[in-house]
Amino acid sequence: MFVDQAKITVKAGDGGNGIVSFRREKYVPDGGPDGGNGGRGGHVILKVDSGMRTLMDFRYKKKYQAENGKHGAKKNCYGKDGVNLIVKVPPGTLVKDVKTGVVIADLTEDDSDFIVARGGKGGRGNSEFKTSTRRAPTFAEAGFKGVERELILELKMIADVGLVGYPNVGKSTLLARVTKAKPKIANYHFTTLKPNLGVVEVIKGQSFVMADIPGLIAGAAQGVGLGHDFLRHIERTRLILHIVDVSSIEGRDPIEDYRVIRDELKQYNQKLAERPTVVVANKADIIADAQLFDAFKDFIKSEDLPLFTISAVTGEGVDRLMRFVTEKLAGLPIEPLVESITIEDLEMLEEKHNPYQIDISKQGDVYELTGEGVARLVYSTNFDDYDSLRRFEGYLRRRGIFDRLREMGIEEGQTVRIFDFEFEFYD
Numbered sequence: 001m002f003v004d005q006a007k008i009t010v011k012a013g014d015g016g017n018g019i020v021s022f023r024r025e026k027y028v029p030d031g032g033p034d035g036g037n038g039g040r041g042g043h044v045i046l047k048v049d050s051g052m053r054t055l056m057d058f059r060y061k062k063k064y065q066a067e068n069g070k071h072g073a074k075k076n077c078y079g080k081d082g083v084n085l086i087v088k089v090p091p092g093t094l095v096k097d098v099k100t101g102v103v104i105a106d107l108t109e110d111d112s113d114f115i116v117a118r119g120g121k122g123g124r125g126n127s128e129f130k131t132s133t134r135r136a137p138t139f140a141e142a143g144f145k146g147v148e149r150e151l152i153l154e155l156k157m158i159a160d161v162g163l164v165g166y167p168n169v170g171k172s173t174l175l176a177r178v179t180k181a182k183p184k185i186a187n188y189h190f191t192t193l194k195p196n197l198g199v200v201e202v203i204k205g206q207s208f209v210m211a212d213i214p215g216l217i218a219g220a221a222q223g224v225g226l227g228h229d230f231l232r233h234i235e236r237t238r239l240i241l242h243i244v245d246v247s248s249i250e251g252r253d254p255i256e257d258y259r260v261i262r263d264e265l266k267q268y269n270q271k272l273a274e275r276p277t278v279v280v281a282n283k284a285d286i287i288a289d290a291q292l293f294d295a296f297k298d299f300i301k302s303e304d305l306p307l308f309t310i311s312a313v314t315g316e317g318v319d320r321l322m323r324f325v326t327e328k329l330a331g332l333p334i335e336p337l338v339e340s341i342t343i344e345d346l347e348m349l350e351e352k353h354n355p356y357q358i359d360i361s362k363q364g365d366v367y368e369l370t371g372e373g374v375a376r377l378v379y380s381t382n383f384d385d386y387d388s389l390r391r392f393e394g395y396l397r398r399r400g401i402f403d404r405l406r407e408m409g410i411e412e413g414q415t416v417r418i419f420d421f422e423f424e425f426y427d
């Protein structure tokens with residue numbers, strides 16, 4: 001089965017908590033704080049495996065979670081970092097973040113990898129909070145949550161040359177003739193149901209990859225027929241071979257066929273229509289209407305495009321065409337498909353959308369704080385410790401929670417609840 005799109009969820013590991021602990025040694029009274037830091041959560045990393053050809057694996061497994069960092073321990077022991085999770089993807093995988101709609105990576109090169117979700121930092125243990133005036137801090141910091149993201153993976157195969165054309169014009173026949181690929185070939189429309197790739201090497205050391213996609217028909221760009229789903233695979237190609245059946249054996253006019261396909265490419269993506277194109281007149285061995293063929297040749301000349309006349313079945317003209325393509329490719333740059341962004345940029349974007357969220361609701365006279373941001377804060381606070389409470393208050397103030405409470409109409413002395421903890425509001 002050929003699967004070229006998938007939606008998955010990746011969850012990086014949470015950072016381990018820092019812990020509160022005090023040295024307890026024989027003969028040492030009043031040992032200082034020795035609570036260690038938590039470890040970092042594992043990242044989720046996508047890595048290109050050139051042996052993979054589809055996104056099929058992602059059809060069955062949708063959730064990918066890296067290991068959490070371990071909590072800190074006594075004697076200033078750091079918690080272990082969580083193990084990174086490496087997820088293999090085929091070359092040509094485009095990675096989109098669902099929430100922001102941003103393309104974060106375009107993974108093409110073998111073995112290249114990309115962190116798609118960074119593990120949460122570990123929290124600091126109480127020994128890190130020791131100062132000259134605060135010799136025995138009784139609080140530590142909670143680990144940060146690992147990022148969770150929904151991603152769309154989209155496979156855009158990496159081929160240098162794309163074969164496009166009406167169904168049954170001989171695209172697969174040509175691919176089979178010049179490469180080791182064995183696409184299905186038959187005399188009916190839509191024989192090819194999924195893209196096929198093959199390597200062409202007519203000039204030694206100058207091989208290139210050619211892709212054969214299902215035939216296109218009018219309306220393809222809007223989803224008619226099969227072609228639309230596969231057009232994305234030729235988006236990466238540097239050169240398009242537009243195959244036209246010039247035999248008129250099916251009673252169609254090659255000029256008309258050419259125009260229809262051209263239009264579809266343009267509608268799908270203007271860039272495709274601007275891509276360097278070579279027109280290939282196929283089935284020259286069985287031309288039924290020489291007049292139509294002559295008209296076609298004149299027409300292509302007027303379009304100012306290179307035209308090659310071949311027979312994919314007899315092999316006539318094929319070698320000449322492949323040599324021309326090889327040389328043409330040498331002068332065509334490989335351009336990245338999309339501008340991707342760094343994970344840091346994405347995190348900043350998300351941070352703006354939703355930093356560790358704190359929600360406030362009002363129940364009767366009580367104001368209640370909930371959300372991710374609060375959970376971390378509660379762990380990181382020792383409500384019996386004055387210093388810790390001051391940090392807690394400072395954090396809420398910096399995050400604008402006091403302002404928000406006031407906007408909601410809170411009065412001095414009213415109750416604010418966070419989980420089981422309640423305090424009276426005084427500004």
Ligand SMILES: Nc1nc2c(ncn2[C@@H]2O[C@H](COP(=O)(O)OP(=O)(O)OP(=O)(O)O)[C@@H](O)[C@H]2O)c(=O)[nH]1
Binds near residue numbers: 312
């Ligand atoms: N006589 C002749 N027949 C050809 C030539 N090229 C292809 N054919 C025949 O045309 C029919 C269709 O060939 P395919 O290669 O399957 O065509 P396709 O463009 O891949 O078709 P779809 O996959 O359906 O889009 C087959 O019967 C081929 O044998 C040619 O140059 N000359």
Ligand SMILES: [Mg+2]
Binds near residue numbers: 173184214
């Ligand atoms: Mg085919």
